[in-house]
Amino acid sequence: MIEVKGLVKTYGPKRAVNGVSFRVNRGDILGFLGPNGAGKSTTMKMITGFLRPDSGTATVDGIDVTVDPVAVKGKLGYLPESAPAYPEMTVEEFLGFIAEVRGFRSATARGAQVDRAIGLTHLSPVRKQTIETLSKGFKQRVGFAQALLHDPGVLVLDEPTDGLDPNQKNEVRSLIKAMAVDKAVILSTHILEEVDAICNRVIIISQGKVVADETPASLHARKPGARLDEIFRTLTASDV
Amino acid sequence: MTQISPIFKREFFGYFRSPVAYVFLVVFSVASIGLAFFVGGFFKANQATMQSYFTFYPWLFLFLIPAAGMRLWSEEKRTGTVELLFTLPITTLEAVLGKFLAAWAFLTLAILLSLPLAGTVAYLGSPDWGVIASTYFGGVLMAGSYLGVCSLTSALTKNQVISFVISVVACLGLLFLGWSVFSEVLGSIFPVWLVDLLSNFSFITHFDAFTKGIIDPKDVVFFLSLMGFTLFLNVVALER
Secondary structure, three states: OEEEEEEEEEEOOEEEEEEEEEEEOOOOEEEEEOOOOOOHHHHHHHHOOOOOOOEEEEEEOOEEOOOOHHHHHHHEEEEOOOOOOOOOOEHHHHHHHHHHHOOOOOHHHHHHHHHHHHHHOOOHHHOOOEHHHOOHHHHHHHHHHHHHOOOOOEEEEEOOOOOOOHHHHHHHHHHHHHHHHHOEEEEEEOOHHHHHHHOOEEEEEEOOEEEEEEOHHHHHHOOOOOOHHHHHHHHOOOOO | OOOHHHHHHHHHHHHHHOOHHHHHHHHHHHHHHHHHHHHOOOOOOOOOOOHHHHOOHHHHHHHHHHHHHOHHHHHHHHHOHHHHHOOOOOOHHHHHHHHHHHHHHHHHHHHHOOHHHHHHHHHHOOOOHHHHHHHHHHHHHHHHHHHHHHHHHHHHOOOHHHHHHHHHHHHHHHHHOOOHHHHHHHHHHOOHHHHHHHHOOOHHHHHHHHHOOOOOHHHHHHHHHHHHHHHHHHHHHHHO
16 A cells, blocks of 8 residues: 655665555555664655655555655555644644644534543543643554544554553554554564554665565574574664 | 645644744734734724725734745754745645745735634724725735745745744845935935836835725735735745
8 A cells, every 4th residue: 555666765875765566555564673873764754745755655545645645645644753743722622623624614513523532542541631741651642543543544653652651552553453464564663572463564775775674583583592682683784 | 736735734734833824913913913003093083994004014914924925934954844835745835825824824824813803893983894804805915926036935944043033134125115315315316217117126016005994906906916915925935
């Protein structure tokens, strides 16, 4: 459902993303791994239409993001890194705003969508609280609720479990797993255990290039008996 | 263009979710009316006009509108919500217009809070309502032009202080060109036609006619085209 072909993005003299290509189908949970600064976030920002690629394309459900970004954005749910949200709004107001922009114009449709997202992400205890007063875990969940509010077919999650405690991580993972049945999900992470926990495919990216694209099992098979972080270190050795 | 309305609503009511709106409205009212009473000689003039109130508008706007406009884009950039906003299915133009119109509506509200002063004038004498109405109209248009400049500078940086300072300097330039004291200085150096041409780009030159009760299409066109031009640059700056 997501097809990425030869994405390139250059910041000044640095080529952040250098010809990244891959495909994600419905039902896939793709773990996007790589050291910090390898180009994970930049790639995701190009898929979601926030950044324009210097060359290459990303298509979502057959729509090219460089041709019709608004249509692609309508089909995507995106959780940016560190889950930004308007701090002075309450959870309910914020999700209501997202719902309205996502095309749920009548108060009842909006309310239903917001209630559904709040239910899925267990936000009901804080729904009347302003976002700036929330703990990091709750803020992350608000970002989640925002991303899946319109029940999109494609989810792009940039470090969804970053900064959460082990219980919250667990909860977020089971949430992603439960939702992914009929969705295409890309999630970036640098927590390797996460890959084993939820992903059915792994892409490792290093210095802007894809260095591995396979299942977690075949990644393990590269060096039988070795831990995942050893394999990761070997693959990304050039990226220091 | 239907996407403008949720953006507008969020932005406009956003002012009232924080103390910003209340502080701004109080300061604006106290400063503008204070200037009219203590500097402009509102009562001493013994005339049933609002001349002494509106005459300070170009100078008051110089500081207060950058204060209201500096956060428009720089805050979104600093908190990262700009990434959220531009991965929602809206175009840059819709976002720029939605936010601009909301801020403009807010400034219009601030201006209209002076209506009791018009009531006072009417109680004490019999003012020319045509002049008062045209001056309000001109004031609102001029506020929009100042705001266009501020919205543009705000899109150039994520630092609100820088945004404020650049806005003030840019507006000061546009103000000085038509200020009589400055024109005289220019007149001693440059030929008259050039001074006239430059003063045509000033807020004061175009606002003056409104305060005399004249709604000249060329003044209206000046303010509207300045808004259009700055908002166009605003879109370009954000899409860059």
